[in-house]
Amino acid sequence: METPQLIFSIVLIVVIFLISLVVAMYSTYAERKVAAFFQDRIGPNRAGPWGILQPLADGGKMFLKEEIIPTNATGFLFIVGPSLAILTACIGSAVIPWGSAIQIGGHTFDLQVTDINVGILYIFGVVSLGVYGIMIGGWASNNKYSLLGAIRAASQNISYEISMGLSIIALLMLTGTLSLKEIAEQQHSWHWNVIRQPLGFLLFLVCAFAETNRSPFDLPECETELVGGYHTEYSSMKLGFYLFAEYINMFISSAVMATLYWGGYNYPGMDWVAAHTGPTVAPIIGVVVLFAKIFFSIFFFMWVRWTIPRFRYDQLMDLGWKILIPLAIANIVLTGVGSTLLTHFGY
Amino acid sequence: MEPLSNKRKVLEVKPLNFLERAYLPAIVGGLSTTMKHFFKKPVTISYPEEKREFSENFRGMHSLKRDEEGRERCTACGLCALSCPAEAITMTAAERQKGEEHLYREEKYAAVYEINMLRCIFCGLCEEACPKEAIYLDGDIVPADYLRKDFIYGKDKLVEAPLNQ
Ligand code: SF4
């Protein structure tokens, strides 16, 4: 790697890290505002104009809360749990292509931290690591509610990872590559994968909800049954880490979803824009488009959360194993037959 | 059995059809319902800045009234304290001295008059009991505070402002 690109990558890593944190921070604010609007309320509006400073106030409160480690908890693992949760949430963003190559002062830079050729596998690995944070935290708390929450999280993630993987396979049959950058580039202009894979997208979406433990699949922290679920015993910033990890996960899975199915940084008419704005501004517009998609997707996550009630646990398992997996397999077969026939007739 | 009213309706439990079992139509319906609410005007009233209009017989904070010459009407008869179901009122009576006629209407007045706002249930019985029309619950909502002792309102907070101001 050349030196300018190396420096650019380091800057990019820091910037993406900060953006993830800020987006996650303001997602907590947005969540409360969105929830309020859905319920004909106003939402937080006391800290700063329109409550803009609310996340800072929340963060400050979290830091100042008493740090409690229960006597019977396993001290070391008790701390590892939330750290792992937030770590895995943050490293997922490394392979996401935030934009096409940008030209600054004669150099061309990739707007992606690293383009490993198995990007999707990496994402999957990170996502499945994420459940360890919950698992370890719930186990180390030495509390039956935490443990039940952790077990729920683990079995839920295993069940939905299968159908998520299967829904991706159908997509990979069409793209023929595991690299997120190439997948993004293939969807030039309006050739978004969601047009070719509507069912696959639907399956992926449902699984993404389950993987991020968002409502209607938020059974690991089901308040009505499990007090607080896996984070019952947590307080102070360790609790903050868990809650924060959820929002970062939401951001990352929105980014992955936008990249895989909604064309990433591509948008109709991008060639015309690129021809008129030059190689520095055009990629930036692409990044803005990608973020618009991500924000809409985060909004959708919230929209669903404030609409649909939580599943019962057996319904959750039924949905995962008896409906989503067969559907995903059918989707693979359909995709295979469809693409073979299309190639055969020369499209 | 003959039904007592014609309101009873026997429901038939039908098995869900395919569309209902597929969740998706119901989910889309739910999402559109919530989206409608998203654009509705919020019903929130941002209390302290904005206030809901009170009804005419709203019972708020008490005020001890003055007569048309600006003299305190209360004569410390204690009927309000007696009628109070929450035992929120307490007072100390004193005799009016020479030269205080412009301050107190009756010969006996309340030197100390305290209402514990945490005990008060705003029933308005004190208002009804008063023979001198000296106490009315015509004020605002009693504001929040930090300490219990600050909820014991004395004459400084209860008596109406003097007329000539
Ligand atoms: S309003 Fe009712 S409770 Fe309150 S002081 Fe008067 S009599 Fe007592």
Ligand code: SF4
């Ligand atoms: S407020 Fe009325 S009832 Fe109460 S002590 Fe004074 S005069 Fe008597």
